[in-house]
Amino acid sequence: MKKTNAMRILDGLKIPYETLSYDDDGEHELSRGAASNTAAKLGIEVSACFKTIVMRSESKQIFVFCQSADNEINLKKARNACGAKEINPVKPEELLALTGYIRGGCSPLGMRKKYPTYIDESALLHDYIYVSAGVRGEQIKIAPADLVKATDAVTLDLVLE
Numbered sequence: 001m002k003k004t005n006a007m008r009i010l011d012g013l014k015i016p017y018e019t020l021s022y023d024d025d026g027e028h029e030l031s032r033g034a035a036s037n038t039a040a041k042l043g044i045e046v047s048a049c050f051k052t053i054v055m056r057s058e059s060k061q062i063f064v065f066c067q068s069a070d071n072e073i074n075l076k077k078a079r080n081a082c083g084a085k086e087i088n089p090v091k092p093e094e095l096l097a098l099t100g101y102i103r104g105g106c107s108p109l110g111m112r113k114k115y116p117t118y119i120d121e122s123a124l125l126h127d128y129i130y131v132s133a134g135v136r137g138e139q140i141k142i143a144p145a146d147l148v149k150a151t152d153a154v155t156l157d158l159v160l161e
Helices: 005-012 034-042 075-082 092-099 121-125 144-151
Strands: 018-021 050-057 062-068 087-089 117-120 129-132 138-142 154-156
Touching (some): 005 138, 034 050, 034 129, 050 075, 050 092, 050 129, 062 075, 062 121, 075 087, 117 121, 117 144, 121 144, 121 154
Parallel strands (some): 062 117, 117 154
Antiparallel strands (some): 050 062
């Protein structure tokens, strides 16, 4: 398997991880349950599979959020976390230019620039969580604290209640 930017970063930081492959069916819309489907294909808990969502504030600043597949991000909590008045997901066609990744293969690790990253605190309830390896069909299994360290992330409650 070819190493992705995400894997190379973890290797460079000497952070242990595993990769898991799954059959990519081409469905990558979160609103259609793409992250939940990935969890089912891998046979892992939905709550341990984390989707990466890239958002832009009204001041055009980019932020990265990681949320479990079984929850949605509370936009009010996201705005408060990054001090924005408004925040919205970037358009799928903008994702590659901003991050180096495409929808369905966006990892919180190894983006073109280092963006402020926020991970839902529910990640800390798991021994391991799963995030995109940076390509469709590949996930990284990693200890939550190691992902926080590798991304310089802040953990907080992001769940839409």
